[in-house]
Amino acid sequence: MMKQVPDKNILLFKSCLVSVEYPGIESSTKFVFDKIGIDYEISDKQTCCTGLGHYSDVFDQFTTTAIGARNFKVAGNLDRPNLVMMCATCYAINKKVANILNKKDNVRDKVNDVFDKSDLKNLKYEKGDVDSSKNIFHVVDILYSKRDEISKNIKYDLSDYTIATHHGCHYCKVHYDDTIGGVRDPNIIDDIIEACGCKTIGWYDHKRQTCGSGFRQRYSNKDISMEVTEDKLHSIKDDGVEILVH
Structure with a gap:
């Protein structure tokens, strides 16, 4: 059953890795959202999700x-309860946080106590302020729900290229129940690409394999991390892939 995906009242969540290392992702996301009529806002009051530090x-x-x-309270105060992530790590972390806050009263009380003792006295997180399944999404969820609209805006034909997809672990391997398009053979990106008039190679050896990053592994087991990345790249090379879509 297709989950309900919003197209308005959205806070587009800034990501350290996206906004700093790959700013073209943020600018292109906003460009596409504007083209297909997504109602969103970005707030300078929003901070990092702690992803890189948390997983390290x-x-x-x-x-x-x-x-x-x-x-979450920043989003709520803007009357934009729907948080959309450009980064799969932000997606996984924030969904987990929402679940903890809603299911563990003692943690929620402790968080509110921190607010009371700081300059955030005006904030109080109430149970259910943010629902991990109904209010937290990844950009790819939005694009998938609007793929018919996207198909009307295609300007360049890329159908002659050999295309494969890589679905991030933190999107499709953490919150299984909320993953659109399956987790054993993830295809949400493949379906979006098809809406753009192109075909992907579909399933390929190592399609579900991690990119090798693993945050902590990048530092503690760098050689192993790089071996996994190399293995993935060899797999797509063997299939003659010219474009890998993440």
């Missing part, structure tokens, strides 16, 4: 949860 064991879960609760 620098930020503990409570700190990440408190920061997430604050970001």
Whole structure:
């Protein structure tokens, strides 16, 4: 059953990795959203989700949860309860945070106590302020729900290229129940590409394999991390892939 995906009252969540390392992702996301009529806003009050630090064991879960609760209140105060992530790590972390805040009263109380003792006295996270399944999405969810509209805006024919897809682990391997298009053979990006008038090679050896990043692994087991990345790249090379869509 297709989950309900919003097209308005959206806070487009800024990402450290996207906005700083790959700013073209943010600018192109806004460009496409404007083209297909998505109602969104970006807030300078929103902070990092702590993803890189959290998965590298620098930020503990409570700190990440408190920061997430604050970001949720930023969205709520803008009357934009739907948070859309450009980064799969932001997506996974914020969905987990929402679940913790809604299911663990003691954690929610502790977060609100932190707010009370800081300059955030005007903030109080109430149970259910953000629902992980109904209010937190990835950009790819929005694009998938609007793929028919996207198909009307195609200007360049890329159908002669050999195209494959890579679905991020933090999108399709963390919150299984909310993943559109399946987790064993993820195809949400493939379907969007098809709406653009192109075909992908579909399933290929190592399609579900991680890119090798693994945050913590990049630092503690760099050689293994790079071997996994190399293995993935060899797999797509063997299939003659010219474009890999993430």
